[in-house]
Amino acid sequence: MPRSQAATAAPADALVPRGRLPLLGGLSARRFLSEYWQKKPLLVRQAIPGFAGLIDAAGLRRLAASDDVQSRLIRREGRNWSLQHGPIAARTWKDLDPAQPWTVLVQELNFHLPAADRLLEAFRFIPHARIDDLMVSHASPRGGVGPHFDSYDVFLLQGPGRRRWRISAQEDISLRAGMPLKILKHFHPEQEWVLEPGDMLYLPPRYAHDGVALDECFTYSIGFRAPSPQEWVAEFLLDSAERLRLDGRYADPDLQLQRHPGALPRALQTFFQQQLDSVRFEAAAVRDFNGRYLTEPKPHVFFPAPTEDLSSSGFRRAALARGVRLDPRSRMLFAGDDCWCNGEHFPMAADEHAVLVALADRRRLDAGCLRAGQAASPDQWRSTLWPMLLAWFDDGWLRLGCDWT
Ligand code: SIN
Numbered sequence: 001m002p003r004s005q006a007a008t009a010a011p012a013d014a015l016v017p018r019g020r021l022p023l024l025g026g027l028s029a030r031r032f033l034s035e036y037w038q039k040k041p042l043l044v045r046q047a048i049p050g051f052a053g054l055i056d057a058a059g060l061r062r063l064a065a066s067d068d069v070q071s072r073l074i075r076r077e078g079r080n081w082s083l084q085h086g087p088i089a090a091r092t093w094k095d096l097d098p099a100q101p102w103t104v105l106v107q108e109l110n111f112h113l114p115a116a117d118r119l120l121e122a123f124r125f126i127p128h129a130r131i132d133d134l135m136v137s138h139a140s141p142r143g144g145v146g147p148h149f150d151s152y153d154v155f156l157l158q159g160p161g162r163r164r165w166r167i168s169a170q171e172d173i174s175l176r177a178g179m180p181l182k183i184l185k186h187f188h189p190e191q192e193w194v195l196e197p198g199d200m201l202y203l204p205p206r207y208a209h210d211g212v213a214l215d216e217c218f219t220y221s222i223g224f225r226a227p228s229p230q231e232w233v234a235e236f237l238l239d240s241a242e243r244l245r246l247d248g249r250y251a252d253p254d255l256q257l258q259r260h261p262g263a264l265p266r267a268l269q270t271f272f273q274q275q276l277d278s279v280r281f282e283a284a285a286v287r288d289f290n291g292r293y294l295t296e297p298k299p300h301v302f303f304p305a306p307t308e309d310l311s312s313s314g315f316r317r318a319a320l321a322r323g324v325r326l327d328p329r330s331r332m333l334f335a336g337d338d339c340w341c342n343g344e345h346f347p348m349a350a351d352e353h354a355v356l357v358a359l360a361d362r363r364r365l366d367a368g369c370l371r372a373g374q375a376a377s378p379d380q381w382r383s384t385l386w387p388m389l390l391a392w393f394d395d396g397w398l399r400l401g402c403d404w405t
C-alpha cells in the first residue's frame with residue numbers, strides 16, 4: 001500500500017484508548033499522562049472490577065520451577081531479608097518456615113501466559129518502547145519485598161488477596177548496606193491504602209513504597225523501562241566503533257629533533273584530537289542504533305521454534321487464513337521508512353509501510369489485512385514481505401493466528 005494509505009489503514013483512534021478509562025479511575029489517557037505520569041501517584045479503586053488474577057499459586061510455582069522463567073524467592077526474618085534466584089524447586093515450598101513471610105516474584109509473565117499478554121494491551125497508551133513486562137508476586141501473609149524505590153514507573157494491580165501499600169515522596173533514598181535487596185535505610189510513609197482485588201496504584205520512578213500482604217495475595221506489576229544515558233551512550237560508542245572506518249595512519253615527515261625522546265610528541269596528540277573531532281554521529285545512525293537497541297531482546301530471552309514446519313506456500317496459506325501475531329517476546333518499533341524487530345533493522349518499502357506499521361502498533365495482522373495488503377502489491381509481497389514474515393516465523397518471532405489462546 002502506498003505511504004498515503006498508512007494513516008487510513010491504522011487510524012490513531014483505533015489504537016490508543018480515547019475518553020475516560022475505568023482503568024485510570026475515569027481519567028482519559030491524555031489527562032493521566034499530563035497530570036500523573038512520572039509526576040505523582042494515582043490510586044484507582046476498581047481499575048479492573050472483579051479482577052480475579054491471571055494465575056493461581058500452583059501455576060505460579062510451576063513457572064517459578066522452570067529454567068526459562070526469571071523468578072526470585074524473598075524471605076524476611078525480622079529485619080533481615082534473603083533472596084534466592086530461580087528456578088525455585090518444588091520441594092522449596094514444603095521447607096518454608098511459616099514464621100518467615102515470603103514472596104515469590106515471577107518476571108515476564110506476559111511471555112508465558114496469553115491472559116498476561118492481553119492485560120498489557122490495556123496499557124497501550126504508553127509507547128511500546130517504554131513497556132518492560134508484567135511481573136507477578138505471590139506473598140504469604142506479612143510477606144513483601146520491603147520498603148524500597150524503583151527506578152521505573154510501575155502500575156501495581158492487586159489480584160486475589162489484600163495488600164497494604166505505604167508510600168512516600170521522601171528525598172532520602174539511601175539503602176541499607178549488606179542486604180541482598182534494595183531496602184531503604186529510613187522509610188517515612190506519608191500515605192497508605194489497603195488494595196483489594198482490582199484496585200491499582202500507579203507510582204512514578206523513585207517513589208518510596210512498601211507493600212505488605214494482609215492475606216495470601218497476588219500483585220501484578222506493569223513495569224516500564226527507560227535507558228540510562230550512561231548505558232545508552234556506552235553501547236552506542238561500542239556499536240559505532242564496529243562501523244567506524246578511518247583511513248590512513250599517523251605520519252611525521254616533518255619530524256623535528258626532540259630534546260626529550262621520552263616526551264609524548266605534541267603533533268601525535270594533535271593528530272588524534274583532529275581524528276576524534278572528525279567523527280560525526282549522523283541523526284540516521286543514532287536513530288538506527290536506537291531502533292536496534294530498544295528492540296534487542298534481553299540476553300536470557302530465546303524464541304521457541306515454531307511447532308509447525310511449513311514450506312513458504314504452506315506458511316502463506318496458513319497466514320492468509322489465520323492471520324499472524326508477534327511472539328510476546330518480540331519487540332518491534334518503527335520510525336519513518338525503517339522498522340526494527342528484535343535488534344535487527346528492516347527498511348520499509350513504500351508498499352510495505354502500512355502493513356509493517358500496523359504490525360508494530362497492533363502486534364498482529366488479521367487475515368483480512370494480509371489479504372488486502374497482498375492484493376494491493378502482489379510483487380512486493382512475493383519478493384520481500386512474505387519471505388521476511390516466513391523468516392520471522394521460522395525464527396520464532398512471529399506466530400500463526402491473530403489471537404494467542
Ligand atoms: C511486589 O509485588 O511485592 C513488589 C512490587 C514492587 O514493589 O514494585
Ligand code: CO
Nearest residue numbers: 148149150209
Ligand atoms: Co517496587
